[in-house]
Amino acid sequence: MKNNRLTPYLFLAPFLLAFSLFFILPVLYSVYLSFLTRVRNGFAPPTEVFGGFANYARVFTDGDFLASFFNIFLFGAIQVPLMLIFATAFALIIDETQGWLSKVFRTAIYIPYTIPGVIAGLLWGFLYSRNLSPLNYLLSNNGGTPVNFLDSSLLLFSIGNIVTWTWTGYNSVTLYANLQNVSRELYEAAAIDGATGWNVVRYIKLPLLRPALMLTLIFSVIGTAQIFSEPFVLRGIGFVPVNITPNTYIYQIASQDANYSYAAALAVVLALVTFAFSAFFLRYVNRSQSV
Amino acid sequence: MTQEPMTLPVAVTRPVKPAVKRNSPWLAVVMVLALMYFLLPLYWVLVSITKDNSQLNTTFGLWFAQPWHLWENIVQLGTQDGGIFYRWMLNSFFYSFSSGALATMSAAMAGYAFSKFNFAGRGWIFSVILGTIMVPSTALTLPIFLLINNIGLANTPWAVILPQMVNPFGLYLMRVFWDNGFPTELIEAAKIDGASDWRIFWSMGLPLVRGGLITVFLFTFVAAWNNFFLPLVVLNNNEQFPLTLGLSVWNNTNTGRTPQYTMIILGALVSILPLLTAFFTLGRYWQGGLTTGATKG
Numbered sequence: 313m314k315n316n317r318l319t320p321y322l323f324l325a326p327f328l329l330a331f332s333l334f335f336i337l338p339v340l341y342s343v344y345l346s347f348l349t350r351v352r353n354g355f356a357p358p359t360e361v362f363g364g365f366a367n368y369a370r371v372f373t374d375g376d377f378l379a380s381f382f383n384i385f386l387f388g389a390i391q392v393p394l395m396l397i398f399a400t401a402f403a404l405i406i407d408e409t410q411g412w413l414s415k416v417f418r419t420a421i422y423i424p425y426t427i428p429g430v431i432a433g434l435l436w437g438f439l440y441s442r443n444l445s446p447l448n449y450l451l452s453n454n455g456g457t458p459v460n461f462l463d464s465s466l467l468l469f470s471i472g473n474i475v476t477w478t479w480t481g482y483n484s485v486t487l488y489a490n491l492q493n494v495s496r497e498l499y500e501a502a503a504i505d506g507a508t509g510w511n512v513v514r515y516i517k518l519p520l521l522r523p524a525l526m527l528t529l530i531f532s533v534i535g536t537a538q539i540f541s542e543p544f545v546l547r548g549i550g551f552v553p554v555n556i557t558p559n560t561y562i563y564q565i566a567s568q569d570a571n572y573s574y575a576a577a578l579a580v581v582l583a584l585v586t587f588a589f590s591a592f593f594l595r596y597v598n599r600s601q602s603v
Numbered sequence: 604m605t606q607e608p609m610t611l612p613v614a615v616t617r618p619v620k621p622a623v624k625r626n627s628p629w630l631a632v633v634m635v636l637a638l639m640y641f642l643l644p645l646y647w648v649l650v651s652i653t654k655d656n657s658q659l660n661t662t663f664g665l666w667f668a669q670p671w672h673l674w675e676n677i678v679q680l681g682t683q684d685g686g687i688f689y690r691w692m693l694n695s696f697f698y699s700f701s702s703g704a705l706a707t708m709s710a711a712m713a714g715y716a717f718s719k720f721n722f723a724g725r726g727w728i729f730s731v732i733l734g735t736i737m738v739p740s741t742a743l744t745l746p747i748f749l750l751i752n753n754i755g756l757a758n759t760p761w762a763v764i765l766p767q768m769v770n771p772f773g774l775y776l777m778r779v780f781w782d783n784g785f786p787t788e789l790i791e792a793a794k795i796d797g798a799s800d801w802r803i804f805w806s807m808g809l810p811l812v813r814g815g816l817i818t819v820f821l822f823t824f825v826a827a828w829n830n831f832f833l834p835l836v837v838l839n840n841n842e843q844f845p846l847t848l849g850l851s852v853w854n855n856t857n858t859g860r861t862p863q864y865t866m867i868i869l870g871a872l873v874s875i876l877p878l879l880t881a882f883f884t885l886g887r888y889w890q891g892g893l894t895t896g897a898t899k900g
Contacts, residue, residue, distance in 0.1 A: 323720070323804070324716045327712065333765070335735060335771075401633075409631075413634055422882070424641060428874070430847045434850065434851065439644060449664060541832065544851075548851070566748070582739070583739060
């Protein structure tokens with residue numbers, strides 16, 4: 313019976329190697345890059361020199377970037393709660409009902425999750441477009457004015473609709489899976505105590521869903537901070553500001569301006585803010601569970 | 604959104620459902636309305652692929668128009684730009700399968716190490732990996748691009764496959780499966796019989812954690828299939844594009860030619876069919892991945 317000390321490390325090696333190369337190293341590299349500053353040299357190509365916190369100072373005075381943050385805060389404050397309310401309601405409905413409609417419902421609301429964000433954005437983009445939208449067709453045939461779904465006042469809602477469409481069913485089914493773990497005794501005890509319908513939902517199901525709901529909330533917050541594909545493909549049908557979300561702005565800085573050091577600083581700030589938010593919610597979950 | 608939240612499958616014993624079930628007409632109405640909303644874009648897709656561009660513009664989007672152009676769209680999808688669509692599809696399969704297989708294998712091995720061995724650094728290495736679950740993946744995309752560009756991997760399949768094989772949550776999931784699914788006594792018995800560590804892992808262990816393997820593979824595969832941001836930044840050559848990137852390029856009006864919309868819509872439909880099929884055939888594994896660990900903290 314051999315017990316080689318090296319064995320566990322050999323099992324770890326493939327994961328750790330990939331993890332270091334494509335997770336840790338990029339993070340360290342972009343932190344390093346973010347401390348460089350681009351210097352112009354007359355007609356010669358610009359060079360990168362150590363610039364301390366210059367990029368970070370710029371991040372916090374960059375009106376375009378701050379505006380993109382404001383956008384996703386607004387988005388997160390409206391879309392996320394709305395989506396989770398619907399997801400919870402649908403989960404409860406699936407749990408309360410039976411029969412073919414219930415089965416079809418459970419399956420169909422999950423389908424959008426299997427559709428890539430960029431394809432969902434593309435399809436909704438058609439439904440939003442001035443000429444193709446069936447809604448606009450109905451409106452203009454009945455004397456109304458077509459809606460411009462990409463108007464600056466509507467754009468965030470239009471994106472929010474795509475995200476809600478994609479993720480509500482996924483979250484519902486997740487929450488529903490949690491409801492399945494409720495033991496039958498609990499319901500029987502409740503029935504003996506005379507609890508019916510709404511009371512069971514209010515005093516048994518919702519409290520039991522709470523931890524799962526918090527986890528869903530955290531993933532939704534992380535997801536919100538990352539929105540990219542949907543606004544990116546909507547540019548195909550109309551004007552979408554480059555700083556509609558932090559990610560589209562960072563992409564612009566990197567791809568159009570080729571200012572990698574500044575883009576790296578922006579990415580670091582975005583990651584830190586998201587991390588802080590999810591850590592905050594996670595803490596809240598742990599506290600509320602121990603009470 | 605590209606974040607693919609996977610939640611922990613606990614070994615669920617499906618509890619017997621309570622006998623009380625309600626089928627109020629109000630709930631049925633709510634379900635029908637929600638179904639209409641969720642299925643509307645798909646219904647629109649099915650209608651639109653039977654049209655040509657001008658019918659798409661001039662006829663009502665939610666009803667069919669005569670004559671049908673479905674066959675033309677199918678032919679055009681297969682021949683446009685030298686039939687590149689199916690090349691993209693193959694690329695998507697190749698990238699997603701490779702990422703999924705590498706992610707599953709590396710997570711299974713590392714999870715085994717954390718579950719069954721005591722070694723120096725075990726605690727803190729696991730904590731570091733777990734801590735990164737909260738790092739948004741797109742925040743990494745740009746750094747990964749910068750790095751990949753620097754080491755000369757840009758515009759190679761590796762640039763898409765390797766970053767997507769890193770799945771910290773998959774590792775966590777596999778560790779839970781090893782903890783619960785493969786008793787340590789079995790390992791000790793096998794060692795007395797002279798089996799090597801690798802043999803114990805491969806021949807005895809893996810079959811017992813099959814559910815975990817399939818779950819990690821599925822979720823990595825879906826994340827890779829749906830990924831758009833990473834291929835967008837690391838690939839230049841349209842021969843190497845996955846479906847998501849290819850279709851969005853076709854749909855882009857800034858390229859100077861009028862996009863053939865109904866063909867693109869058909870392409871979008873074809874591109875979601877594989878995952879839909881997987882969803883319907885492997886349903887129970889999706890459910891497995893969805894049963895959350897939140898109840899366990």
